[in-house]
Amino acid sequence: MVVRYAVQCPGCNAKILLRLGVGNDQQQPFFYVCGKCRAATKGVLSLNELSKTGTELKLEDGQLLTSDEGCTQTIHLHPDFPGTPDETELDKSAFMFHASILGIDEIVAFEQKIGLFDTFVKEDWPALRRLTTYYMNRDWGHFDSGLNVLISDGIPKNMSEMMRHDFIHKIYDHAFLPFISLGPPYYPNMRAECNSIWGAKDTIQSMVAYAVREYANPEFVQLQRDLFSLLELYIDLRRTIAAGLLLDRYPSTAVEKRATLRLFRDDFVSLRDFYIQVFEQCHRALRYIVGAVNMSKRGDENKFPAWPSPPYGRPPAQLGSMGAFSDLVNANKRIWLKMLPVWDSHWDEFFDRSLRNDIGHASVRHRLSDGALERSNGTLLPYLDFVRIASRSLIPLLAVLNFMKMHLIFATHKP
Numbered sequence: 001m002v003v004r005y006a007v008q009c010p011g012c013n014a015k016i017l018l019r020l021g022v023g024n025d026q027q028q029p030f031f032y033v034c035g036k037c038r039a040a041t042k043g044v045l046s047l048n049e050l051s052k053t054g055t056e057l058k059l060e061d062g063q064l065l066t067s068d069e070g071c072t073q074t075i076h077l078h079p080d081f082p083g084t085p086d087e088t089e090l091d092k093s094a095f096m097f098h099a100s101i102l103g104i105d106e107i108v109a110f111e112q113k114i115g116l117f118d119t120f121v122k123e124d125w126p127a128l129r130r131l132t133t134y135y136m137n138r139d140w141g142h143f144d145s146g147l148n149v150l151i152s153d154g155i156p157k158n159m160s161e162m163m164r165h166d167f168i169h170k171i172y173d174h175a176f177l178p179f180i181s182l183g184p185p186y187y188p189n190m191r192a193e194c195n196s197i198w199g200a201k202d203t204i205q206s207m208v209a210y211a212v213r214e215y216a217n218p219e220f221v222q223l224q225r226d227l228f229s230l231l232e233l234y235i236d237l238r239r240t241i242a243a244g245l246l247l248d249r250y251p252s253t254a255v256e257k258r259a260t261l262r263l264f265r266d267d268f269v270s271l272r273d274f275y276i277q278v279f280e281q282c283h284r285a286l287r288y289i290v291g292a293v294n295m296s297k298r299g300d301e302n303k304f305p306a307w308p309s310p311p312y313g314r315p316p317a318q319l320g321s322m323g324a325f326s327d328l329v330n331a332n333k334r335i336w337l338k339m340l341p342v343w344d345s346h347w348d349e350f351f352d353r354s355l356r357n358d359i360g361h362a363s364v365r366h367r368l369s370d371g372a373l374e375r376s377n378g379t380l381l382p383y384l385d386f387v388r389i390a391s392r393s394l395i396p397l398l399a400v401l402n403f404m405k406m407h408l409i410f411a412t413h414k415p
């Protein structure tokens with residue numbers, strides 16, 4: 001559905017006809033850029049059943065006009081879908097634009113998955129968020145009754161702690177499945193590689209002993225808590241993330257067309273904080289991943305082989321303990337993923353170090369007038385390129401949480 005509102009630019013007084021696609025949220029923040037003076041004006045489109053159009057428009061500045069008489073510009077945008085700011089594309093909706101590149105089947109499937117995830121967020125997410133609080137507090141009484149609210153059957157009467165660790169991660173995997181399947185198809189293989197490390201029969205006893213040691217580490221629990229709270233932020237940012245996932249599916253032949261698109265929704269500051277946190281916490285978690293590999297391959301989590309490739313900014317002296325590993329800079333921690341070929345092959349698609357460093361700079365800002373991020377070195381990066389990379393964050397978050405789940409399962413397993 002598209003609604004029309006005539007507005008007046010607060011900067012140059014130009015009269016503008018806004019044609020707004022209507023998204024799913026009660027409140028749909030957006031901004032428009034005046035074609036005459038290039039100033040951006042923010043607004044919110046709200047669903048309101050009592051109004052004539054079923055929607056209501058509020059603008060931070062400028063006037064809402066009662067008729068479109070005298071309008072010299074028409075701006076067509078959607079608060080959720082990337083679209084083109086070019087007026088010659090006016091006859092095409094954002095939906096049809098993407099369908100012409102990805103195919104109608106893929107766009108329909110995309111919308112279905114967004115709808116499925118919305119249903120989860122609306123119906124089950126508050127209960128899952130509560131369950132996560134009980135889980136992180138290891139408050140098993142409330143956890144067990146909360147689990148019964150979410151899943152009515154298949155829950156055994158006397159649940160062990162090990163089963164609780166398993167259940168909550170399975171619920172997350174299931175709940176996030178629509179978005180997992182929109183992202184790069186790496187999650188199942190990363191999980192399989194993790195399981196192959198933990199599941200080797202001849203090392204089970206030593207893996208249990210290692211898991212028990214890490215499980216008692218307060219930093220382990222804190223990290224798990226941080227990772228779950230990042231999934232909560234992911235949900236808050238899901239509209240922008242969905243736009244990134246959609247654009248990430250574009251074939252290489254359509255890269256030029258992608259470059260013409262804009263997202264008229266500004267989540268830059270939240271998305272930047274989210275991305276930096278995901279970056280930092282996932283690298284912090286490498287300790288538990290590399291430790292498990294050391295234990296499984298060499299029978300001691302502190303036993304490192306020679307550096308897989310020369311480290312940055314330090315001599316390649318052999319590491320002697322997990323403590324020394326934890327002190328490494330992220331770039332050097334990442335080198336050790338070479339011991340896990342599948343994780344190694346995907347990691348850099350999630351985490352771009354130069355992007356992280358530039359984005360993290362306080363001076364970086366999102367120029368609403370043309371959709372560029374001004375980086376600290378003066379170069380420009382399209383905002384949507386950053387959105388695409390940040391939108392992949394779900395996969396490493398879940399993969400890392402699953403790796404940590406194996407520690408918990410091994411540590412609490414009672415034979």
Ligand SMILES: [Zn+2]
Nearest residue numbers: 009012034037
């Ligand atoms: Zn203007």
